[in-house]
Amino acid sequence: MxxxxxxxxxxxxxxxxxxxxxxxxxxxxxxxxxTIGTTRYKITSNRLPVTFKEYKIAQISDLHNSEFGQGNSKIINILKKENPNIIVITGDLVDSSNTDIDIAIKFIQQAAKIAPCYYVTGNHEAWIGDLYDELEEQLLDADVTVLHDEMITLSNGKDSIQLVGLDDPDFTDRATYVQESILDAKLHNIGLEEGFKLLLSHRPEAYEVYVTHDIDLVLSGHAHGGQFRIPFIGGVIAPNQGFFPKYDAGEYNEGNTTMVVSRGIGNSIIPIRINNRPEVIIVQLYSQ
The missing domain is CATH 1.20.5 (Single alpha-helices involved in coiled-coils or other helix-helix interfaces)
Known part of the structure; x- marks a missing residue:
């Protein structure tokens, strides 16, 4: 018993x-x-003009029509609290399998009241076909600057830096093996100048291309943090990189080029994250 x-x-x-x-x-x-967190990066460069010291950039990536609070109020509250100089959106604002332009635009309209917004496309914008024209029209109506394979100047005081934005290569060709060449050709055609260059590009897997063009800072997304993150190892799987992706999240450095890859906010094919909290990225610039 x-x-x-x-x-x-x-x-x-x-x-x-x-x-x-x-x-x-x-x-x-x-x-x-x-829930959504804030991840901070301090980026230092000897090519950054002194007047850009502590210049603050908020990065939103891969929203995929997600909502954190009514009208994405949780994200908006983070942006208000941070009060960045600019807000950049690095693609996949919508999701091609469940496209809701209203969610994206309601968020953007609020974000644009906080700071100037700059946007580049992701692969999901390329996949929604004619709906993309409607999305871009509403982005422009909200005073968002949409960058199509072009460079503009950001001024701060008497100095300026180059802001470059690339369209996602899926607008040109969805074959993976040609996409780095597409991005390389785009950067060649833009005609980059001397001085600090900030690049917005959805695709982190093309990092070596960005290094070749001597970009100072790249802000990217697309990898969703590897979806499932294993401690001390990193992400498990990412689009266009497969299993155990090299560029899944965080900061990467090679030569003069630093790339920050956002874990993003929403999900697409895989509806759940593990050890991979959605994030708003805050980058502050410093001159050496």
Missing amino acids: KKVKHNKKTRKSYFIKILTLLVVFGTIIVYGNF
């Missing part, structure tokens, strides 16, 4: 432990999918 009682206690103990683990894991999953 004592042995039976002991076995019941052991089974009960195991059950409680497993239930506790499931509750903890479930809480982590819910927290990591329905």
Whole structure:
């Protein structure tokens, strides 16, 4: 009888432990999918004009029609609190499988009241066909600057830097093996000048192309943080990079080029994230 009682206690103990683990894991999953954080980067360059010291850039990437609070109020509140000099949107503002332009535009209209907004397309904009024209028209109506393979000047005081924006290569060709060449040709054709260059490009996998063109800072997205993140290893899978992607999230440095890859905010094909909280990125610039 004592042995039976002991076995019941052991089974009960195991059950409680497993239930506790499931509750903890479930809480982590819910927290990591329905809350949004802020990730900060300090970028230093000897080519940055002194007047741009502490210039603050907020990056929004891969919204995919997600909503965090009514009208994306949670994201808007973060942006208001940070009060950036500019807000950049690095593609996939909408999702091609469930396109809702109203969600995107309501968010943009509020963001544009906080700071000047600059936008480049992602692959999902390329996939929505004629709906993209409607999206861009409304972006322009909201005073968003849409960059199509072009460079403009950002001024701060008496100095300026170059802001470059690339359209997603899926607008040209969806074959993966030609897309780095497409982006390379785009940068050649823009005619970059001497001085600090900030590039907005949805595709982090083309990092070597950006290094070749001596870009100072690249802000990118697309990888969704690798979707599922393993501690000390990184992301598990990312579009156009496959399993254990090289450029999944965070900061990368080679030569004069720094790339910051956003984990993004929304999801697309895979509807859940693990250990991969959605984020708003805040970059502050410093001159050496």
